[in-house]
Amino acid sequence: MLEKEFKYYLDNQDELVKEYNGKFIVIKDQTVIGAYDTEMEAYDEMLKVHKLGTFLIQHCLPGEESHTSTFHSRVVFN
Numbered sequence: 014m015l016e017k018e019f020k021y022y023l024d025n026q027d028e029l030v031k032e033y034n035g036k037f038i039v040i041k042d043q044t045v046i047g048a049y050d051t052e053m054e055a056y057d058e059m060l061k062v063h064k065l066g067t068f069l070i071q072h073c074l075p076g077e078e079s080h081t082s083t084f085h086s087r088v089v090f091n
Contacts, residue, residue: 017043018069022080026073033073041068048073 049055
């Protein structure tokens with residue numbers, strides 16, 4: 014549902030980092046509609062005016078760290 018917003022972030026990450034480095038930005042309709050110091054602040058403010066699921070909150074940082082997660086498992090395969 015928010016693929017376009019995430020693609021917008023990835024396509025424009027370098028420029029967004031120059032302007033919003035370290036902030037939690039809110040993207041809706043492929044436009045930055047807010048920038049906040051904390052994820053919770055962004056979430057609380059956006060819920061006042063937008064429905065949940067209609068906007069993306071993204072930590073704006075250089076590189077892949079802000080949008081990539083690695084999970085480790087202790088499972089052993091035979």
